[in-house]
Amino acid sequence: MTRVRVDLNVSLDGFMTTTDQTPESPFGEDWGRLTADYVATRTFRERVLHDSSGEGTTGVDDAYAARYFENLGAEIMGAGMFGLHEHGEDPDWRGWWGDEPPFRVPVYVLTHSPRPTIEFANGTVFQFLGASPAEALESARAAAGGADVRVGGGARTVREFLTAGLVDDLHVAVVPILLGRGENLWSGLRGLEDGYTVTTEAAESGVVHVSFRR
């Protein structure tokens, strides 16, 4: 039975985008702090950095990181996450992830300017759709063959799926820092917990994992 999943990192005050990017620091220091404990996990090192040294943390954060990659059949992302806002003019742009994107499944990129499908040897296939969240989900669900569909990001895309009530499992890693600005995950989601079972778990790192499951 396919479940629609979302995984996010947010600050204690709910911000999931950061605002301190500069030409010298294109991601910004806040983004580094928001993702540090996830990036430090063994799973992230293996799956995203292709580091098979066995290094990385193996505690609660890593358990959630491992679940992130389990039983996924398809992914949906916004145009910005694929890089089309910066690189949409480049017909050869293949995403940020080099020759081994960490998805290994069909990925549906929502864009008003569709482009040809891109296939990678590791199973990652980017397809570009001008579609509503519900329509994109139908395609992804068909492609997933019973496995789960993840809505990967960015912030606006995730919020569209949440407000449309399309998400079955929302996992939020709350990092105990206060960013004070950016796009707030929780904005306009009063009562989201209705219809979900909500659980919380604190990791050794101090990150709090909040899970909404229906």
Added chain:
Amino acid sequence: MTRVRVDLNVSLDGFMTTTDQTPESPFGEDWGRLTADYVATRTFRERVLHDSSGEGTTGVDDAYAARYFENLGAEIMGAGMFGLHEHGEDPDWRGWWGDEPPFRVPVYVLTHSPRPTIEFANGTVFQFLGASPAEALESARAAAGGADVRVGGGARTVREFLTAGLVDDLHVAVVPILLGRGENLWSGLRGLEDGYTVTTEAAESGVVHVSFRR
């Protein structure tokens, strides 16, 4: 060595005041949900409800509730928390707590309309001050005799002490519900974590206890 302490309940989206009060439900249902796990503790039942039956939860939430009452030498609160916004016209108003207010120490109430000191047999003494946060803290510190001073509330008073950098220990019980509106604890506190050690602990109830300690 006196420490200045704050304890709060907030929703997952940071709201510490609620907005659904009606004449029939003067606290509102949201307030009940925000405080339910605290009110359910054995410590709250004993200390605030004077219930010595031994009932109430005894897990992580109760451990924090017990700490709430430990080593306190004085308390500071805003006029609203004492009830002066509703009852300031009544010269006989003695607060919301009946004959046994749960403080048992000197309590400094910040108000622009000072009134005579009120003493209770259990050690609670309400004194009314037209003073800045720093000035009130000086009085409370002197009265505390080396024990801690708590800034009890309400929302605006707590935020004044936080933004003035006067708080040594901030304990926030984050309740996994989304209120979507009210006064947000975190607003304007970007970087509050600097200078604090921040720890997190999830209770059996799902409440997450976040502690800022310097």
